[in-house]
Amino acid sequence: HYSFFEGQPRWQEGTEELTYAFDPDNGLDDTIKSVFGNAFKRWAEVTTISFRETASYLTADIRIGFYSGDHGDGEPFDGVLGTLAHAFSPTNGRFHLDQAEDWVASGDVTKASLSNAVDLESVAVHEIGHLLGLGHSSVEEAIMYPTITARTRKVELADDDIQGIQVLY
Template sequence: MFDIYNIYVKFVSKWNKKRLTYAVLNQNKQLKGRTNSILAQAVRYWGAASGLSFRRVGRKSKRDMAIRFAPKAHGDGYPFDGRGGVLAHAFFPQDGRIHFDADERWTDKSKWGINLKIVAVHEFGHALGLDHTTDIRAVMYPFYQGYNPKFRLGADDIRGIQFLYGKNKK
């Protein structure tokens, strides 16, 4: 039997290496110093499902991906719209920019506000080369579904990342 998957992989680009670095250029003030640990949790989802590994480097270091919180027009041609609406966006490889709307109410482990970890997992997916999917169970579905304390990647997410980078051999 032939199984049709919702593979949503962008074929235009992927990283040509499996060890990637990222830098957090500024902190989210609402999360009071937890920004780095939340973003580290987010990249671990993709590393656990694939042959990728990630290392955070300093703001001024050479890096593959750069993360920042910015309001409204922030210089990339894709301005944010304030609270609600567009939460974040990321550019496909080899660009590596990941931006979060600074006007959102970012939260951690709370159903109130916007969960940074879940949105970050989605945006890291784009930065790794994944596009949106039609599978509502996948993190790469194009709409934020709210906080889920049992959050995990969907089967479609895992198939997509493994298609690009292989399985985790650990």
């Protein structure tokens, strides 16, 4: 079953659009950016919120970046595997990914040659759930279930994810 953060924080009532931006210092290519776009679209399809990329990093609602180790927010990354990414509850908007992972942004992660390969869209869909206000789910099929194995892809929202997010939006 789905859960929320303590106090059930959410983006403001009436929010129709949230903007997102990529840390300009990361210099991410379009392939990677489009993976995030697809992940946002999955949540937009089941809520009343749409997501739009903006170039204004500092004023975007959701700020996405890849960092390694200690990156200044008191939650250092730990190298290969372990923590892959973290996102914060509404309305913080920080969405950080561990630069040390072997991210797979295109192609079939189950066929990746690196045993540590992690599917970027799978992690993005999960973290966006947190950014919108979902905690973890006890339902194994749910995107918000707190386990993912390397070299697997899980990007489809389950009924449980949809029911949870529709309580909020």
